[in-house]
Amino acid sequence: MKKLLPALAACLLLALSSFMMLRTAATGYQVGDKAADFQLKNVDGKLVSLASNKAAKGYIVVFTCNTCPYAKAYEQRIIDLHTKYAPQGYPVVAINPNDPAVAPGDSFADMQKRAKEKKYGFPYLQDESQEVARQYGATRTPHLYVVSRQGNDFVVSYIGAIDDNSEDAKLVKTKYLENAMTDILAGKPATVGATKAIGCTIKWKKA
Amino acid sequence: MMHKFILLALACCLLALPGQAQRVAVVRLPELQRRLSQPSDTTYVVNFWATWCAPCVKELPNFEQLNRAYAGRKVKVLLVSTDYASQLDKKVRPFVARRGLRSEVLLLNETDPNTWMDKVDSQWSGALPFTLMINNKRQKRASFEQEFTQPELTAALQQFLQ
Numbered sequence: 001m002k003k004l005l006p007a008l009a010a011c012l013l014l015a016l017s018s019f020m021m022l023r024t025a026a027t028g029y030q031v032g033d034k035a036a037d038f039q040l041k042n043v044d045g046k047l048v049s050l051a052s053n054k055a056a057k058g059y060i061v062v063f064t065c066n067t068c069p070y071a072k073a074y075e076q077r078i079i080d081l082h083t084k085y086a087p088q089g090y091p092v093v094a095i096n097p098n099d100p101a102v103a104p105g106d107s108f109a110d111m112q113k114r115a116k117e118k119k120y121g122f123p124y125l126q127d128e129s130q131e132v133a134r135q136y137g138a139t140r141t142p143h144l145y146v147v148s149r150q151g152n153d154f155v156v157s158y159i160g161a162i163d164d165n166s167e168d169a170k171l172v173k174t175k176y177l178e179n180a181m182t183d184i185l186a187g188k189p190a191t192v193g194a195t196k197a198i199g200c201t202i203k204w205k206k207a
Numbered sequence: 208m209m210h211k212f213i214l215l216a217l218a219c220c221l222l223a224l225p226g227q228a229q230r231v232a233v234v235r236l237p238e239l240q241r242r243l244s245q246p247s248d249t250t251y252v253v254n255f256w257a258t259w260c261a262p263c264v265k266e267l268p269n270f271e272q273l274n275r276a277y278a279g280r281k282v283k284v285l286l287v288s289t290d291y292a293s294q295l296d297k298k299v300r301p302f303v304a305r306r307g308l309r310s311e312v313l314l315l316n317e318t319d320p321n322t323w324m325d326k327v328d329s330q331w332s333g334a335l336p337f338t339l340m341i342n343n344k345r346q347k348r349a350s351f352e353q354e355f356t357q358p359e360l361t362a363a364l365q366q367f368l369q
Contacts, residue, residue, distance in 0.1 A: 069259040139352065140334040164319035167291045176321065195321040198289055201262060201334035201354070 028137010040125035057089030068200035097133035140199030160195035
């Protein structure tokens, strides 16, 4: 028993420390949670919130950035999602949570340049304080959240990946997000509500 | 013709010299799972990285240093690249050679993270770098979805080994 106590204490300490080190993995939204609204600056200089588009039934909120190879690999697919789902009431809202001090190339000016070059038809917002990414529990780029309007609230109805092949859109077999959207647009909960994907870690501000 | 062959042989020798880097084995998930479930008293430090991941590349020397410092102390560093398998010869092998990596390097040849990530560790949300410490004999496991400095990594391992 005497031997067991230090071991237990060590285990507890380890569990605590790894919990503290994992900044966001275990926190943030789950499917079914209410998503808080935000006010973030768009590349056109105007503030954008979820409430500001009265016609939206919901949004495809995507944490993305200029610099991550995975975000770049998915950029065209994100543009296509907006083209497909905005007319059905679910436009894309892209949010860049990276600290430009850590990720040069993700400055507001770089974001403006990218949105213009690629003719983004959706807002591209800077999460300067990184509060929104933390609230949602985003850990990587790209990281998607579908939120659906319920009365005055927005409820999280899908979290995760776009599809099953980041390298080559032509080799995709399962379109996770589109499958979820089919359910959501039919007023049903997504059969697969949460998926995982690899991405670049969000470039958090150095404490 | 012979002349060309000698030149080629010489070039191969020269390329193989720097750092005597490890070769990169390409594995599918079951093979990786088999490696991580060995019932031994060796502590595995498994770092998931990619050549395109800046924080990963930055912290790799810390894992190399750990590998050297704990040589012969039942600690094994395993560097698992999540680069696309199509990049093995183009990016991963040259990277490993250029850096002279001495720790064992594997390339995980799986295309859909959603089918395998939870099987590696359910705590992992998908951000890189990601590090596991596993000791099966002592039934210990810790996961870290973060970038490590050298002191942080050493401290985490020391804590794990206690």
